[in-house]
Amino acid sequence: MPLSTHSAMRQTACGLSYWDNGERQGDVYVLLHGISSGAGLWAKQFASQAGKNRLIAWDAPGYGDSVALASATPSAADYARALKALVDEAGLPAFTLVGHSLGALMASAYASRYPEDVSRLVLASVAQGYGKTSAEQQRQVYEKRPRLLEALGPEGMAQERGPFLLGQATPENMLMVTQAMKRLRLEGFKASSYLLAHDSIDDYLSAIRGDIEVLYGAEDGITPPAGMQALQQTYPRMKLQAVPQAGHLLYVDQPALFDRLVFDHAKQDQKESNT
Template sequence: MSHSTMRQTACGLAYWDNGVQQGNTYVLLHGISSGAGLWAKQFASQAGQHRLIAWDAPGYGGSVALASATPTAADYARALKALVDEAELGTFTLVGHSLGALMASAYASLYPEDVSRLVLASVAQGYGQTTAEQQQQVYEKRPRLLAKLGPEGMARERGPFLLGQPTPSNMMLVTQAMQRLTLGGFTAASYLLAYDSIDYYLPAIHQAIDVLYGEDDGITPPAGMQALQQRYAQISLHAVQEAGHLLYVDQPQAFDQLVFGQTQQGNKENNT
């Protein structure tokens, strides 16, 4: 994140901002076991090209928690709206990964005028329409693991499942992100995952939606992404080969091509 500055909103949300004044604006929402820092490869590749904003979700890293311990995706969306307005972002591409995809869907349903394009990756669809027993299990599972193992132990145990390419440098990124987890923020996000559903938000979104997934993702498997597309005609699916759940860490070039399009350097090469 050497090209970027960690900023804080008046309401206490921390976010990375690369401060680029040209290109398009992209707002990046991380998943449940993560944080803003895990987008480091995208901040490196887009330096000088596009403006990137990546928040620590409420209760994560340097961000204050939500007022509610039992939040919906709309609660996270309203928190993001305060950041968007304070930073005067105008319209932007909203990119949500995993649980961030659920938050992004809520945001696009509530504030469609802000979102020029919606990109969802490795979508965590939520368990809001499953049994009470399953919801309780989902709610308790991750916080219990964090309390038992601590952030570093959790990174060692969970990291290899999140990555298709668990290289030392990729594992280091995951470990650094997990070290900034707090039990309160993680527990609130687990409540969201357990009791909300993306199916409460997607019907209100009428614009095209790009859904990206890793072909080797064991957390939100390809079959789940295909089922999502069958329910919503506005979804276009994009597979990323040799990528697991954290596809933007595993295969940053393929991910960046799908999200940001050609880099300026790539355009120059094509013109010669």
């Protein structure tokens, strides 16, 4: 499924590529993809929100056509600074920040550092990071995914990993995963793997003062429901929402429900304030 024909790929002065549907109405949503993905995997959301809300989805540094970070050993704060440059250049007003998987770690870092930009924070299938685990576990996490990419290539990795990422491994969904993984670049993949292995979402969530919405797939084996529930025990202000019949890529598996929970939120708030 290609992105909406009304959307355009843009590039910032510093070399970050992102999709922008250019809508002039509705609210603004900035979408951050996960470690094995890219902007194109948000295609169903771009299709559903045409004529409704403005969506911006980046290819994270080192992904797709985006320039890599200067550091090969980044923290989530490095990605947050890169996103801030994009946000400022695009002249975005306060927006809803949506981060999926490793993008949730990046989104948390952004919201903790630039709270004035984020009117609402939505995290999905949260990758919490391994920064507080043993050095050996960190090494294993850091090496695992790049090694797979080198051994299998993007298409082989999609066939190997796709069924584990999806709750609904339909031909259409598998094709979307394959197309996204074709745009993976080893340099960016290694940097994001370092982030996953060595950083921790706890370093950022503790600084966020507002509510945090967390969506998770009921059938997610990558970031299981138990992990999301444990996270809420540490941060009671989190609002958890399970998405049934969905795996890790819940926004691909169950786009209609995901869209309702994310994009219809403002309408629901307005309705409640009027009653």
